[in-house]
Amino acid sequence: TGAYSKEVEASGALNAYVEGTLNIAADQAKAADQRIAEGDAPDMCGIPLGIKDLFCTKGVKSQAASGILDGFKPEYESTVTSKLFDAGAVMLGKLNMDEFAMGSSNETSVYGNVVNPWKVDDRDLTPGGSSGGSAAAVAADLCVAATGTDTGGSIRQPAAFTGITGIKPTYGRVSRWGIVAFASSLDQAGPMTKDVRDAAIMLEAMCGHDPKDSTSADLPVPNFEAALTGDIKGKTIGIPKEYRMDGMSAEIEKLWSDGTEMLKDAGAEIKDISLPHTKYALPAYYVIAPAEASSNLARYDGVRFGHRAKLDAGDGITEMYEKTRAEGFGAEVQRRVMVGTYVLSAGFYDAYYNRARKVRALIKQDFEKVFADGVDAILTPATPSAAFGLGENMDPIQMYLNDVFTVTVNLAGLPGIAIPAGLDASGLPLGLQLIGRPWEEGDLLNVAYSLE
Ligand code: GLN
Numbered sequence: 001t002g003a004y005s006k007e008v009e010a011s012g013a014l015n016a017y018v019e020g021t022l023n024i025a026a027d028q029a030k031a032a033d034q035r036i037a038e039g040d041a042p043d044m045c046g047i048p049l050g051i052k053d054l055f056c057t058k059g060v061k062s063q064a065a066s067g068i069l070d071g072f073k074p075e076y077e078s079t080v081t082s083k084l085f086d087a088g089a090v091m092l093g094k095l096n097m098d099e100f101a102m103g104s105s106n107e108t109s110v111y112g113n114v115v116n117p118w119k120v121d122d123r124d125l126t127p128g129g130s131s132g133g134s135a136a137a138v139a140a141d142l143c144v145a146a147t148g149t150d151t152g153g154s155i156r157q158p159a160a161f162t163g164i165t166g167i168k169p170t171y172g173r174v175s176r177w178g179i180v181a182f183a184s185s186l187d188q189a190g191p192m193t194k195d196v197r198d199a200a201i202m203l204e205a206m207c208g209h210d211p212k213d214s215t216s217a218d219l220p221v222p223n224f225e226a227a228l229t230g231d232i233k234g235k236t237i238g239i240p241k242e243y244r245m246d247g248m249s250a251e252i253e254k255l256w257s258d259g260t261e262m263l264k265d266a267g268a269e270i271k272d273i274s275l276p277h278t279k280y281a282l283p284a285y286y287v288i289a290p291a292e293a294s295s296n297l298a299r300y301d302g303v304r305f306g307h308r309a310k311l312d313a314g315d316g317i318t319e320m321y322e323k324t325r326a327e328g329f330g331a332e333v334q335r336r337v338m339v340g341t342y343v344l345s346a347g348f349y350d351a352y353y354n355r356a357r358k359v360r361a362l363i364k365q366d367f368e369k370v371f372a373d374g375v376d377a378i379l380t381p382a383t384p385s386a387a388f389g390l391g392e393n394m395d396p397i398q399m400y401l402n403d404v405f406t407v408t409v410n411l412a413g414l415p416g417i418a419i420p421a422g423l424d425a426s427g428l429p430l431g432l433q434l435i436g437r438p439w440e441e442g443d444l445l446n447v448a449y450s451l452e
Pocket residue numbers: 101102103104129130149150151152153154155182289403
């Protein structure tokens with residue numbers, strides 16, 4: 001922990017940490033030393049972590065990188081961070097992110113953007129989002145590992161942009177309790193780490209049934225590390241033709257075919273598959289996620305949490321809500337609340353929200369069919385490109401297209417992992433994604449491990 005504290009204090013250059021918690025870290029590290037000395041140390045004991053600002057941490061500012069939660073210090077600890085701390089992990093600080101996890105470039109944060117530690121010709125690039133602070137901190141060695149959350153790709157896309165590993169588990173595997181809600185039917189937390197083994201160890205510590213989250217699955221937690229044999233002989237890997245998008249760059253095509261070859265060489269059977277509803281995933285996601293967000297964010301009313309606008313004489317409660325929310329939420333969050341409110345409104349509910357839910361069911365069925373046909377995992381690129389320049393991608397629709405390979409996984413509730421898979425021509429990391437059967441994170445991690 002000592003070795004990292006200097007970095008946390010001086011992490012201004014990347015803007016990855018938004019709050020240092022080195023006092024807490026010192027106490028946790030001392031307790032961890034004690035456990036290690038007593039021979040009672042789980043694998044996470046003494047491991048210095050960064051925690052995404054979306055996780056509520058008791059007595060420590062937890063703002064989801066939003067102005068509306070200005071100064072909010074929860075009186076409770078999220079289930080995930082409690083579990084990690086019980087396992088002996090050490091919290092170095094809170095990590096930057098897109099406001100309320102809405103974004104793909106970490107440029108919507110009230111704390112300002114994060115800088116990717118990878119550079120081309122000194123050009124500042126995005127680390128991706130929304131878990132951009134987590135990705136940058138792990139990639140730049142500002143912690144050993146970090147927590148992330150993934151609603152439509154926010155673990156996997158930043159992992160790919162920074163050359164690290166990130167897994168979004170099956171929906172229900174990790175408790176959402178104490179994590180600031182974005183789109184509750186899609187949100188899952190997961191580890192962001194330097195390699196697959198670390199991901200397996202940390203995921204195991206984060207998982208488990210939690211009665212405080214009604215969607216948390218009551219299933220035993222497997223030993224994910226034990227699944228890492230590297231043996232994938234006889235496994236069937238699906239290559240979905242719908243992910244071969246028009247205009248896909250030659251580099252991404254090559255990344256994908258090289259990955260396919262490696263799996264084949266390792267003894268897997270490669271199968272061409274079809275997921276016919278893929279093209280509707282992005283529009284369905286950008287209806288469902290804002291709809292749920294508009295409902296979840298209704299609680300920020302200027303009374304219960306954080307910021308309240310200064311009011312003028314004669315202002316009533318409506319003015320208080322309006323002024324508080326106009327000041328407290330950034331532009332992207334306001335856009336989501338407006339879109340979400342619109343698609344849920346009486347006249348448009350069936351045309352947008354209900355239709356998106358039907359599309360979601362079809363996307364899920366596409367996956368169920370290929371798994372029933374014997375496919376064990378699906379290989380795709382993680383992102384359509386390498387990291388782009390900060391300030392380069394200002395059109396919201398263009399930004400949403402970044403999530404084209406990742407959102408299907410959330411809509412279907414499946415586990416997905418991004419792993420580093422080489423560099424592009426300018427020397428930037430590129431990632432591959434593997435999608436697994438529900439509840440088979442062990443198998444999925446093992447296929448990823450065979451590619452390392
Ligand atoms: N980029 C997507 C969005 O902005 C996904 C975000 C996430 O997974 N939290 O909604």
